[in-house]
Amino acid sequence: MLSKVVKDKLISIVSRENFDDAKTERLVYSYDSTPNLQAMPDAVVSPRNTKEVSEVVKVCNENKVPIVPRGSGTNLCGGTCPTEGGVVILFKHMNSIVDLDEENLTITVQPGVICLDVANAASAKGLFYPPDPGSMKIATIGGAINENSGGLRGLKYGVTRDYVIGLEVVMPNGDIVRTGGKLAKDVAGYDLTRLMVGSEGTLGIITEAILKLIPMPETKKTMLALYQDLEAAAKSVSKIIANKIIPVTLEFLDQPTIRVVEDYSQIGLPTDVQAVLLIEQDGSPEVVERDIEKIIKVCKQEGAVSVQVASSEEEALALAAARRTALSALARLKPTTVLEDATVPRSEIAKMVNAINNIADKYNLQICTFGHAGDGNLHPTCPTDARNHEEMERVEMAFAEIFERAVELGGTxxxxxxxxxxxxxxxxxxxxxxxxxxMKAIKLALDPNNIMNPGKVFAKSYRKRVVVSGQGTVFAADDKKQMVVSK
Structure with missing residues (x-):
C-alpha cells in the first residue's frame, strides 16, 4: 500500500476526487482483457493535464512506486494489469481532440480519445485515419500507441506506428519531452517517436500525439472467396500480392471460425467450406474495378470454389462487420477465450495454419484460426475454461508450441x-x-528505478514450457525455477 506521505502528495496534485484507493475502485483496474490474469493496484489517479501527470510521476519516481498508464484495458497481453501494484493512471480527463489541421493533414489528440472518434473526426473532413484495431470502438488512442495496434487495414495502410509523427511524453523522472511534429521530413537526432510507439508504457507516459491523416479513398469493393482447401486459400494470398495488388484487407477465416461467426451474425456465410478469404480494395473506381477483377482471376486459378462480390454497400459492410465479430462470436462458446497472435511471412501461412491444427489435435483442444492473411498475422483462438486447470495447462503448452513454430517459419x-x-x-x-x-539497456537508461509498467516486456526468466497451478499461470524456465504471474 502507498505510504500516507505519498498518498497525500498525489491528492495534492490531482485533487481528492481524482484519487481513489478504495478496494472496489482498485478492483475495477486490477485486470484487463487478458484472461486469467489479475493483480490489485495500490491506487488509481486521474490527472487533468500533462503538468499533473509530470508531478505524479515525479512523486512515484522519488518513492519508487510503480506506474501503469491505462486506456480502456482492451489489450490481450496483460499490458495494463498492475502485476507489481503501484498507481494506475487513467486519462478520462485527457480525452480531447486538440486540433485537426487540414493544411498539414494532421490530427492532434490526447491519450484518452477513443480510436473510432479519431477516425470519425477525420472522416467528417474527408480525411482518413486508417489504423482499425478490433476494439477501436472502445480502445483509446494512448493504448493503441503503446501497443502499436494494427487491424484489418494493416496490409495496405500499415499500423499505428506509421501514423504517429509527433508525441508529448512524460519521462520516468517527470521531464516533459516533445518528439517529431507536423512535418513530412525530420531526421534531427534519434527517432524518439518510433521508440515510444509500441513501448507498452515501459519508457514514458504519452500525454499528446500528432497523427498523420491521408485523403479518404474514393470508393471500395468487398468480396468473398470460398475454398475447400486451406493450402489453396493460403496460396491465393501470396499470389495476389505477387501480382502487385495490395488490397486494403485480406482476411482469413477457417471453417470452425466461419461456423461460429455465422451462428452469431446470421448473414448467410457459407459454413460448408474449409476457409474463406474476405477481401476489400479501395481507391479510385477504375483502380478498384481493375484490382477486383485481377483478384477474382487469381482466386479461381488457385482453386477457389466460388467468388462472390458484394452487390451493395450494405452487404459489404455486413461482411466486414461479421469478420470483426469473430472474437465476440467465439467468446460465446466457453467461459474463457484465449486469443493470441502469431505472424509469419505470408508465403508460410498454409504451413502455419496446418501447424496450428496439428497442435490443437495433439493437445485435444478446439482452436479456431482467423486473421490478417495479407500480412501473415493469424489469430489462433481457443475457447476454454480457466477453472479447468488441466485443460488450461494444455492450452498454455499448445500456444507455446504455436509461438515456437511461428519463429521457426521466420515469423514472430x-x-x-x-x-x-x-x-x-x-x-x-x-x-x-x-x-x-x-532493450534492457534502453530501459535502464531511461527508467533506472523501474517504475514504468514494471513486469512487462521483460520476463524474469525465460521458459521452455508452461504449467498451470491452482494459484494461476506459472512460467517455468526449467523443472526447478518457476514464476507465478497471476493469482
Whole structure:
C-alpha cells in the first residue's frame, strides 16, 4: 500500500476526487482483457493535464512506486494489469481532440480519445485515419500507441506506428519531452517517436500525439472467396500480392471460425467450406474495378470454389462487420477465450495454419484460426475454461508450441497484440539474448528505478514450457525455477 506521505502528495496534485484507493475502485483496474490474469493496484489517479501527470510521476519516481498508464484495458497481453501494484493512471480527463489541421493533414489528440472518434473526426473532413484495431470502438488512442495496434487495414495502410509523427511524453523522472511534429521530413537526432510507439508504457507516459491523416479513398469493393482447401486459400494470398495488388484487407477465416461467426451474425456465410478469404480494395473506381477483377482471376486459378462480390454497400459492410465479430462470436462458446497472435511471412501461412491444427489435435483442444492473411498475422483462438486447470495447462503448452513454430517459419511471437506479461517469456526466442540486452539497456537508461509498467516486456526468466497451478499461470524456465504471474 502507498505510504500516507505519498498518498497525500498525489491528492495534492490531482485533487481528492481524482484519487481513489478504495478496494472496489482498485478492483475495477486490477485486470484487463487478458484472461486469467489479475493483480490489485495500490491506487488509481486521474490527472487533468500533462503538468499533473509530470508531478505524479515525479512523486512515484522519488518513492519508487510503480506506474501503469491505462486506456480502456482492451489489450490481450496483460499490458495494463498492475502485476507489481503501484498507481494506475487513467486519462478520462485527457480525452480531447486538440486540433485537426487540414493544411498539414494532421490530427492532434490526447491519450484518452477513443480510436473510432479519431477516425470519425477525420472522416467528417474527408480525411482518413486508417489504423482499425478490433476494439477501436472502445480502445483509446494512448493504448493503441503503446501497443502499436494494427487491424484489418494493416496490409495496405500499415499500423499505428506509421501514423504517429509527433508525441508529448512524460519521462520516468517527470521531464516533459516533445518528439517529431507536423512535418513530412525530420531526421534531427534519434527517432524518439518510433521508440515510444509500441513501448507498452515501459519508457514514458504519452500525454499528446500528432497523427498523420491521408485523403479518404474514393470508393471500395468487398468480396468473398470460398475454398475447400486451406493450402489453396493460403496460396491465393501470396499470389495476389505477387501480382502487385495490395488490397486494403485480406482476411482469413477457417471453417470452425466461419461456423461460429455465422451462428452469431446470421448473414448467410457459407459454413460448408474449409476457409474463406474476405477481401476489400479501395481507391479510385477504375483502380478498384481493375484490382477486383485481377483478384477474382487469381482466386479461381488457385482453386477457389466460388467468388462472390458484394452487390451493395450494405452487404459489404455486413461482411466486414461479421469478420470483426469473430472474437465476440467465439467468446460465446466457453467461459474463457484465449486469443493470441502469431505472424509469419505470408508465403508460410498454409504451413502455419496446418501447424496450428496439428497442435490443437495433439493437445485435444478446439482452436479456431482467423486473421490478417495479407500480412501473415493469424489469430489462433481457443475457447476454454480457466477453472479447468488441466485443460488450461494444455492450452498454455499448445500456444507455446504455436509461438515456437511461428519463429521457426521466420515469423514472430506477436504481430499486433504486444508483449506485456503473457508474451514476455517468449521474447528471447524472437530477439535472442543480444536483442534483449539492447532493450534492457534502453530501459535502464531511461527508467533506472523501474517504475514504468514494471513486469512487462521483460520476463524474469525465460521458459521452455508452461504449467498451470491452482494459484494461476506459472512460467517455468526449467523443472526447478518457476514464476507465478497471476493469482
Amino acid at each position: 511471437i506477436t504481430g499486433e497484440h504486444g508483449v506485456g506479461v503473457m508474451k514476455a517469456p517468449y521474447l528471447e526466442w524472437k530477439l535472442g539474448k543480444e536483442g534483449i540486452a539492447v
